[in-house]
Amino acid sequence: xxxxxxxxxxxFVPERRGSDRLTGFFHSAAIVRAALLFGALLxxxxxxVAAETAPxxxxxxxxxxxxGFVDEKTCTSCHGDQSAAFAKSNHSKAMALADERTVRGxxxxxxxxxxxxxxxxxxxxxxxxxxxxxxxxxxxxxxVKYTFAYEPLQQYLVDLGGGRLxxxxxAWDTDKREWFWLGEGKPAKPxxxxxxxxxxxxxxxxxxxxxxTDPRSNFQPETSDxxxxxxxxxIGCQSCHGAGAKHVEWAEARSKGASIPVGPGLGxxxxxxxxxxxxxxxxxxxxxxxxxxxxxxxxxxxxxxxxDLYFPDGQILDEVFEYGSFQQSKMARAGVTCLDCHRQHEAxxxxxxxxxxxxxxxxxxxxxFARNDPSGMFDTPAHTHHPAGSSGAQCANCHMPExxxxxxxxxxDHSFVIPRPDLSVAYGTPNACTTxxxxxxxxxxxxxxxxxxxxxxxxxxxNAHAFAAAAxxxxxxxxxxxxLVVDKxxxxxxxxxxxxxxxxxxxADVVADVKAAAGDxxxxxxxxxxxxAGSLPPELRLEAIGNLLGDATRAVRVAAATALGSTPSxxxxxxxxxxxxxxxxxxxxxxxxxxxxxxxxxxYGTFLxxxxxxxxxxxxxxxxxxxxxxxxxxxxxxxxxYRATGQNDKSERAYAEAIAIxxxxxxxxxxxxxxxxxxxxxxxxxxxxxxxxxLDPGNTRYKTTLxxxxxxxxxxQEALDLLGxxxxxxELDAELLGSAVRYGLKxxxxxxxxxxxxxxxxxxxxxxxxxxxxxxxxxxxxxK
Numbered sequence: 001x002x003x004x005x006x007x008x009x010x011x012f013v014p015e016r017r018g019s020d021r022l023t024g025f026f027h028s029a030a031i032v033r034a035a036l037l038f039g040a041l042l043x044x045x046x047x048x049v050a051a052e053t054a055p056x057x058x059x060x061x062x063x064x065x066x067x068g069f070v071d072e073k074t075c076t077s078c079h080g081d082q083s084a085a086f087a088k089s090n091h092s093k094a095m096a097l098a099d100e101r102t103v104r105g106x107x108x109x110x111x112x113x114x115x116x117x118x119x120x121x122x123x124x125x126x127x128x129x130x131x132x133x134x135x136x137x138x139x140x141x142x143x144v145k146y147t148f149a150y151e152p153l154q155q156y157l158v159d160l161g162g163g164r165l166x167x168x169x170x171a172w173d174t175d176k177r178e179w180f181w182l183g184e185g186k187p188a189k190p191x192x193x194x195x196x197x198x199x200x201x202x203x204x205x206x207x208x209x210x211x212x213t214d215p216r217s218n219f220q221p222e223t224s225d226x227x228x229x230x231x232x233x234x235i236g237c238q239s240c241h242g243a244g245a246k247h248v249e250w251a252e253a254r255s256k257g258a259s260i261p262v263g264p265g266l267g268x269x270x271x272x273x274x275x276x277x278x279x280x281x282x283x284x285x286x287x288x289x290x291x292x293x294x295x296x297x298x299x300x301x302x303x304x305x306x307x308d309l310y311f312p313d314g315q316i317l318d319e320v321f322e323y324g325s326f327q328q329s330k331m332a333r334a335g336v337t338c339l340d341c342h343r344q345h346e347a348x349x350x351x352x353x354x355x356x357x358x359x360x361x362x363x364x365x366x367x368x369f370a371r372n373d374p375s376g377m378f379d380t381p382a383h384t385h386h387p388a389g390s391s392g393a394q395c396a397n398c399h400m401p402e403x404x405x406x407x408x409x410x411x412x413d414h415s416f417v418i419p420r421p422d423l424s425v426a427y428g429t430p431n432a433c434t435t436x437x438x439x440x441x442x443x444x445x446x447x448x449x450x451x452x453x454x455x456x457x458x459x460x461x462x463n464a465h466a467f468a469a470a471a472x473x474x475x476x477x478x479x480x481x482x483x484l485v486v487d488k489x490x491x492x493x494x495x496x497x498x499x500x501x502x503x504x505x506x507x508a509d510v511v512a513d514v515k516a517a518a519g520d521x522x523x524x525x526x527x528x529x530x531x532x533a534g535s536l537p538p539e540l541r542l543e544a545i546g547n548l549l550g551d552a553t554r555a556v557r558v559a560a561a562t563a564l565g566s567t568p569s570x571x572x573x574x575x576x577x578x579x580x581x582x583x584x585x586x587x588x589x590x591x592x593x594x595x596x597x598x599x600x601x602x603x604y605g606t607f608l609x610x611x612x613x614x615x616x617x618x619x620x621x622x623x624x625x626x627x628x629x630x631x632x633x634x635x636x637x638x639x640x641x642y643r644a645t646g647q648n649d650k651s652e653r654a655y656a657e658a659i660a661i662x663x664x665x666x667x668x669x670x671x672x673x674x675x676x677x678x679x680x681x682x683x684x685x686x687x688x689x690x691x692x693x694x695l696d697p698g699n700t701r702y703k704t705t706l707x708x709x710x711x712x713x714x715x716x717q718e719a720l721d722l723l724g725x726x727x728x729x730x731e732l733d734a735e736l737l738g739s740a741v742r743y744g745l746k747x748x749x750x751x752x753x754x755x756x757x758x759x760x761x762x763x764x765x766x767x768x769x770x771x772x773x774x775x776x777x778x779x780x781x782x783x784k
Contacts, residue, residue: 060097064229066214068243075237075244078251083237085345091235093150094211095157098128102147104154105172105179112170112179115187119170121179130158130168135197137190146233148203148211150174152408155182157203163226165203169196173408182406191661192630199628204228205596210279213239216288219596224626226596240344242269242291269293271344273337280338281323282309286554286586288593297523301555302327304528305467305497311429312468314415314494319405325414327493327524334372336360354379357395385452392436401432421445422458427468463494470501478506485517485525495520496528503532511536514544523553530559538567549579557583558590566610591620598628605637614645632658632665639671643678651675666696670705677709685709700726700733707739711746719743720752727756734763741773750781 065071076083086092096102107123118139119132127143134140146157148167151174157165169182181187188194199205204226208215213232220227231238238244247267253260275292283300290299302323303309309318314328326332341349341356349356358379360366365375377383378395386392398419402410419431421442433445449457466484469477484490484498499517502510514536517529526548533545541564548560561583573580587607594600605620618641624634635658642651655672662668673688689706696702703726707719723740737760744753754777761770778784 060233062229063231063233066216066229066231066243068245069214069231069238070244070248072213072232072236072238074248079237082345085343086237089345089347090150091239091347094148094235095233096147097233098144098147098156100126103128103144103156104147104150104174105156106177110179114170114181117187119179128156130156132168132170132196133190135160135190135195144168148207153180153406160197162224163204163228165228166197167201167203167207169201171406175408180407193628198630199598202596209285211235213237214243214289217596221595221623224596238291240271240275240292242293244268273339276338277323280321282318282320283323285593286558286590295553297527297556298554301527301559302493302524304500304524304531305493307467307471310467311464312427312466312471313417313420313423313429313462313464314467315401315417315430316403316411316413316415319411321411322414324493328415328491330372331416333491334369334374354393354395361395385448397436398432401430401435403430418457418460419445419449420457420460420462420464421449423462423464427464429464463490463498466498467501470505473505475505478502478510482513485513492522492524495522496524496526496531499525499528500531500535503535507535508537508540511540511544518545518548523551523556526551526553526556527559530556530563533560533563541567542573546573546576549576549583554586558586561587562607565607596627598624598631598634601627602631602634602637605634605641609637609641609644614641617641629661632662632668635661636667636671639675643675648675648678652679664695666692666699666702669695670699670702673705682709682713698731700731700736703731704733704736704739707736707743711743716743716746720747720749723756724752727759732759732763734760737763750777751783753777754781754783 093102105121107121107128110121112119112121117133119130122129122131129141129143131139131141134142142158142160144156145159145165148155148157153171153173155167155171157167160166170179171182172178173180183194188196188198190197192198194200204217204219208217208228212230212234213236215230216228218227218229219225241247244267250260250267269292271292274294274296277296278290278300281296281300282303284303286299286301296302303320305314305324305328309316309320310324311317314325316325322338326338340359343350351359360369360374361378362375363377365373379393381388381393384393384398391397396412399416400412400414401417402412404410419433420429421431421433423429424431424434424442425446431442431445433448434440434442437445446458463484466477466480470481481498481502485495485502487495490498495517499510499514503514506513510532514529514532517525517532520526520529530545530548533541536544545560545563548556549564551557551560557579561580564580565584587604591600591604601620601624605617605624608614608617608620618638621634621638621641624631625638628634635654639651639654639658642648642654652672652675655668655675658668659665659672669688669692673685673692676682676685676688686706686709689702689709692702693699693706703722707722710716710719710722720740720743723736723743726736727740737756740756741753741760744750744756754774757770757774757777761767761774764770
């Protein structure tokens, strides 16, 4: 399902300091967000295996029995009970050819209208059609080729030619039995990333990895076409158990009387929880061909606890699936896995209601959990304070609250939090009390918890305070984050996320912390350290994470190589040079495996530019633009490459071409303005700065730059007035305040300047120069 556990590439880019101007992007699951961050990027690498044989089925032309695999019907012939159980699961219906049996939506000439875009669903001769706005902006009719997912919603795939399958952004709600639009806000324009015909809704690119058996995108860079294949249209036995050819050989030999010992694998790898999280995680794919028995972190790099993905207490915010949540839980640290609660074939729960939880949470502790004692009497009104059997007495409703994604798909949080209405008041985190009693307040919930459990719950340790302060960029959060990093009782994903956030805020001041985290036993902490290095000054990165180039975990070493890609001290690598070069080869393989992903090409271009390979970087940025012309990042990076190499005329043209495609992108307007300044076209530059501020009125950098431009033209009073309005509106940015102080002094507007200087002093309490300036201004103005 598009937006669910899809295998698309995602890159988080921490901010880079100093003069580096190339930008990176990260790709969100629910919606793709382009972030104009100046920074080192985390990119990943993997080869793709494309060995295939001729299709074994004429029903679905994309079926091809890849080397090492067998037709899924071969599995059924021996494992009838397991196949029958699996057939009942939604996994088995993840994707199917569109026909009368599989299509659940109403195609009886139904009209659906959203924001003036009319879509008509119809059928003819057993085939299904959609008439809607096409890639050229005109109404067109498109045949539905496949269904995608089964419930609580079903999407539909359309073939637009060149092997490209596009998912319609109108889906069928299987519970309410009605059509609904998946998007938010205004509909995307044809030709843009998020129009249903654009790259984000492309099955071959965004969602191919997790809905079919051994899918291969087989992108053709020369023509931008696809020759995608898979062993089975939907998820099948070999999706989880791995390629079955060796297992079939073993079974056939045994059936013929061969004395082959019964080994533990029988030609198949052992299925464990890693098999589940390969899809049930927010992650970046490192390589193709992942199967049971292979290390998760050698094939994927999971997203850490970023403020755009998780609430400060670790609960799910954006669409992150289960891995990142569950990794935070005490259950995960105690050794509980997916298969303790979920049946592997039916994909249902092993027990109903609280019986699932009381498998372990019993009066007497199980020997299995000697270190983490789960015992206690929890399934009683004395604990739940709700009538037995009621909704409020269900463990999952209190400790695994639901959050809807794709508008109609509720997912349970797997971090197993304890309801904290006090944190809801402080940080807006969800809590199960007011989620269920939606007309009650957090104060009401807290009062009841005080009556039931006493007030000690308010003092329970929580990570929320540290991560909430970090999300605000508060320097005071560094100490709290440091405590999390060194606390070995914390989950690895928490500790890794904490060091990444520390670096973003502390920069050079936390080099020692990053270096210590790089030597941690937990690979998720080392991954956090590698990501953190991208926010350090380039000249300090090698000292902090140089040892990670040879890390045993691929996710860590590739992240480290990426962070070190633009460090000026690479010549000092010495014996580590070989490890760096090997990781760079992984990076190149990643780019090849993600050849159809504009973000991957853009990120690789940034890496190449850091390696001083301007020509290769230009090619990568241009390829990214070909893949997704509406994505702003490659345009900005290309323009900034031209600026950095002294080609100002090309830089200005690159910005102008991008604006013609995306006129409402504030970052493009701002970059264009700076390029016009370099071309000494000041009137045009001023208009672009005004437009950037109109499009993003809260951006203090844009206002500060416009003020500098006004001052350079002798319009200092206008510059000060502009900054004064921003300060009055609460925009207390240090750079903006510093400019306001400078222009106030220049105009001898001392009372106003004192106000700005005092605000700057509150942001920089340890800056002696600012303190001295405040003292002098108070003396001049007579203020106390």
